[in-house]
Amino acid sequence: MPIRHTTRMADPPHRRRAHASSSDLERYAGLFAERTRVMRSSAMRDLMAVTARPDVISLAGGLPDTSTFPPQTFAAQMTRIAQESAAEALQYGPTEGFRETVDCIVEVMGAEGMLPDPEDVIVTTGGQQAIDLLCKTLVDPGDAVICEAPTYPGAIPVFCSYQADTIQIECDADGMRIEELEATLARLDGEGRRPKFVYSVPTFQNPAGVTMSLERRRRLVELARSRELLVIEDNPYGLLRYDGESLPPLYQLDGGDFVIYVGTFSKILSPGIRLGWAVAPPPVMEKVVLGKQAADLCTSTLTQFFVREYFRSGRWSDYVESVGRIYRSRRDAMIEAVGRHFPPQATWTEPDGGLFIWATLPDYIDTGDLLAKALRRDVAFVPGQSAYVDGRGRSSMRLNFTAGDEDEIREGIRRIGKAIGEQVELYGALTGEHEAVPREQAPDGKEPNVVPFRKAEGE
Amino acid sequence: MKVAVLKGGRSLERSVSLRSGARVEDALERLGHEVMPLEADGELVKHLAAEPPDVAFVAMHGLGGEDGTAQELLEILGIPFTGPSVAACVRCIDKSLSKYDLRAAGIPTPDWFAFNETAFRELGAADALAGLEGRLGFPLVIKPSRGGSALGVKFAERQADVPAALVSAFSYDDRVLLERFVDGRELAVSVLGDEPLPVVEAIPQGGDYDFEARYEIGRTSFVCPAQLDDSETAAVTEAALAAYETLGCSGFSRVDLILAEEGPQLLEVNAIPGLTDTSLLPQAAEAAGMSFEQLVERIVELALEPAVR
Numbered sequence: 001m002p003i004r005h006t007t008r009m010a011d012p013p014h015r016r017r018a019h020a021s022s023s024d025l026e027r028y029a030g031l032f033a034e035r036t037r038v039m040r041s042s043a044m045r046d047l048m049a050v051t052a053r054p055d056v057i058s059l060a061g062g063l064p065d066t067s068t069f070p071p072q073t074f075a076a077q078m079t080r081i082a083q084e085s086a087a088e089a090l091q092y093g094p095t096e097g098f099r100e101t102v103d104c105i106v107e108v109m110g111a112e113g114m115l116p117d118p119e120d121v122i123v124t125t126g127g128q129q130a131i132d133l134l135c136k137t138l139v140d141p142g143d144a145v146i147c148e149a150p151t152y153p154g155a156i157p158v159f160c161s162y163q164a165d166t167i168q169i170e171c172d173a174d175g176m177r178i179e180e181l182e183a184t185l186a187r188l189d190g191e192g193r194r195p196k197f198v199y200s201v202p203t204f205q206n207p208a209g210v211t212m213s214l215e216r217r218r219r220l221v222e223l224a225r226s227r228e229l230l231v232i233e234d235n236p237y238g239l240l241r242y243d244g245e246s247l248p249p250l251y252q253l254d255g256g257d258f259v260i261y262v263g264t265f266s267k268i269l270s271p272g273i274r275l276g277w278a279v280a281p282p283p284v285m286e287k288v289v290l291g292k293q294a295a296d297l298c299t300s301t302l303t304q305f306f307v308r309e310y311f312r313s314g315r316w317s318d319y320v321e322s323v324g325r326i327y328r329s330r331r332d333a334m335i336e337a338v339g340r341h342f343p344p345q346a347t348w349t350e351p352d353g354g355l356f357i358w359a360t361l362p363d364y365i366d367t368g369d370l371l372a373k374a375l376r377r378d379v380a381f382v383p384g385q386s387a388y389v390d391g392r393g394r395s396s397m398r399l400n401f402t403a404g405d406e407d408e409i410r411e412g413i414r415r416i417g418k419a420i421g422e423q424v425e426l427y428g429a430l431t432g433e434h435e436a437v438p439r440e441q442a443p444d445g446k447e448p449n450v451v452p453f454r455k456a457e458g459e
Numbered sequence: 460m461k462v463a464v465l466k467g468g469r470s471l472e473r474s475v476s477l478r479s480g481a482r483v484e485d486a487l488e489r490l491g492h493e494v495m496p497l498e499a500d501g502e503l504v505k506h507l508a509a510e511p512p513d514v515a516f517v518a519m520h521g522l523g524g525e526d527g528t529a530q531e532l533l534e535i536l537g538i539p540f541t542g543p544s545v546a547a548c549v550r551c552i553d554k555s556l557s558k559y560d561l562r563a564a565g566i567p568t569p570d571w572f573a574f575n576e577t578a579f580r581e582l583g584a585a586d587a588l589a590g591l592e593g594r595l596g597f598p599l600v601i602k603p604s605r606g607g608s609a610l611g612v613k614f615a616e617r618q619a620d621v622p623a624a625l626v627s628a629f630s631y632d633d634r635v636l637l638e639r640f641v642d643g644r645e646l647a648v649s650v651l652g653d654e655p656l657p658v659v660e661a662i663p664q665g666g667d668y669d670f671e672a673r674y675e676i677g678r679t680s681f682v683c684p685a686q687l688d689d690s691e692t693a694a695v696t697e698a699a700l701a702a703y704e705t706l707g708c709s710g711f712s713r714v715d716l717i718l719a720e721e722g723p724q725l726l727e728v729n730a731i732p733g734l735t736d737t738s739l740l741p742q743a744a745e746a747a748g749m750s751f752e753q754l755v756e757r758i759v760e761l762a763l764e765p766a767v768r
Contacts, residue, residue, distance in 0.1 A: 364623040373630035430585045430622040
């Protein structure tokens with residue numbers, strides 16, 4: 001006898017969970033870990049929701065341009081993976097990552113003169129996870145960690161979530177001011193504290209666009225050696241150089257004893273594959289691997305296969321060169337536009353590579369509020385405050401020149417410049433300090449007030 | 460019933476609106492309504508005309524949604540909508556307008572002066588500033604006339620802070636308010652139909668009740684009903700209801716005020732207050748024994764009542 005369904009089919013489940021009432025929220029809030037108190041979202045992030053509108057020119061993201069990656073290559077690689085290694089590509093992989101991925105990493109690092117021991121490498125889910133795992137390994141609540149001022153805005157939430165006491169060292173055109181670092185270390189000595197690490201993006205820094213000079217690199221590495229201080233070198237942009245001579249990474253200068261290296265395929269291939277890595281001395285690596293096991297067992301096998309396949313063609317560096325040419329022209333367009341549209345009181349950096357320039361406006365302009373004004377004109381940037389832990393950076397902004405094309409960049413900068421110009425003019429009207437109006441008509445935008453960071457005296 | 464939920468838009472409070480909207484959609488679905496989620500963009504009218512809903516739930520905040528713009532379109536299309544009328548929205552969104560109305564009706568609101576940008580740029584209003592500062596005293600609150608969620612609100616402790624605070628406030632609107640700072644307890648009275656809901660007190664955990672504090676769980680603690688004695692509750696509720704009526708609100712709205720030594724001082728009326736997890740209206744409704752679904756159902760009912768719009 002056929003089985004008959006006598007019971008009525010249950011109602012389909014709700015599409016979304018029921019939202020919590022405020023008393024539910026209180027109940028959850030009572031369960032939150034202490035660290036969630038220092039994990040915070042920001043008004044800026046909410047304002048950024050507006051930038052998702054298609055009519056907004058966003059100079060806010062840190063996005064590389066993935067539109068130039070040939071779809072045929074993408075398709076052919078995925079097809080080969082499916083045909084030749086489907087079962088393996090769909091399986092878990094080793095926590096440290098596949099040896100083949102590590103070989104690709106060694107090749108990329110070799111292009112910048114580094115020779116890491118493959119045993120010291122762990123493949124991570126983006127460079128971001130590498131930062132997280134290193135903090136997980138090294139930082140207890142209240143521990144001092146040191147980074148640049150401004151620093152990579154994405155590192156701050158990581159430091160916060162491990163309840164680090166984050167100390168920021170000023171940057172100038174030559175990167176982190178080592179003198180100030182030494183003074184800070186001395187002060188910490190006096191307090192009987194030893195920082196867990198110095199986090200630095202020495203090359204084409206995010207967000208400032210500046211590059212640490214060779215002399216400072218040497219001093220930082222010496223300092224690390226003499227004080228047995230760990231340095232985390234985050235180098236996502238080193239291969240995206242548009243001008244000038246390459247400088248040796250800290251890792252190369254140090255040889256990997258006190259410099260822990262963080263790298264990523266995001267900017268040289270794709271951020272969507274979420275593939276990064278860390279290189280650390282074996283005792284540190286051992287703990288990082290345990291942390292990674294707890295976090296996600298292993299990095300996506302599929303995207304590791306993608307990278308392996310891609311590197312097989314041997315043309316990865318051609319691709320990096322080709323995007324580099326595109327980015328160089330966009331950087332030039334941005335610097336030209338900033339020179340034309342920003343008021344004379346503004347200063348900005350002129351990076352030799354990377355993704356960003358950093359502009360600083362008169363101190364009466366709050367770039368968070370300026371962002372609101374800019375959004376009314378459908379253009380966005382990152383307010384400088386997000387690159388500091390202590391509310392500094394209110395008059396600065398990060399501008400990305402790689403996500404959009406030259407026309408978008410020029411138009412975006414023109415709109416921001418207009419908004420700034422209005423604020424400058426208004427401030428002048430309010431205080432009687434009438435300053436020169438923006439040089440919209442400047443014969444050539446490239447002149448003198450391209451003042452990057454102040455050079456530190458005596459350095 | 461087919462209910463369109465209007466959300467998003469170009470306002471700076473877009474993400475708050477998206478959260479309010481999502482939560483309302485949930486509730487409507489659980490109430491058994493047919494939900495039409497609509498992003499307030501260039502296609503809005505086309506969608507509404509193609510498939511007219513029985514009622515539109517306006518879950519938009521800030522300019523474009525809370526200022527009567529969307530409501531005007533709904534009136535043209537003949538679609539009943541939740542919350543206050545166009546006229547009430549227009550009065551509420553602009554604090555400089557609503558404060559004149561409140562004062563004319565004898566409802567206490569802190570002393571203020573309002574300026575538009577042209578006054579400073581073209582008429583030399585800067586020269587009048589010093590005199591005003593003298594009359595309002597320090598600290599001064601400087602805020603955009605339109606807009607919500609404390610965006611662009613600055614405190615000027617002394618004269619030197621004023622120009623930069625004005626530059627900030629003018630980033631959000633071309634009209635700003637200089638308002639006497641009133642020290643006291645921060646209260647919000649939500650009104651549903653013509654019924655006041657229990658008073659909510661916002662107690663910031665360190666610092667001001669700024670944008671972040673408003674939307675982040677744990678940054679501000681809310682007490683509802685607020686710990687007030689009977690006469691305080693009566694005074695606060697009465698002032699809030701008077702403000703609600705004076706500005707012509709209907710459906711629902713939230714009245715923000717300070718309970719100062721000299722009694723309640725009305726700050727503003729939010730025509731369409733937030734309906735997110737951390738928003739005050741849902742908390743007040745809950746304290747009155749209403750679930751979020753019941754609140755949403757009641758708001759929809761009120762929209763369909765043949766009221767004077």
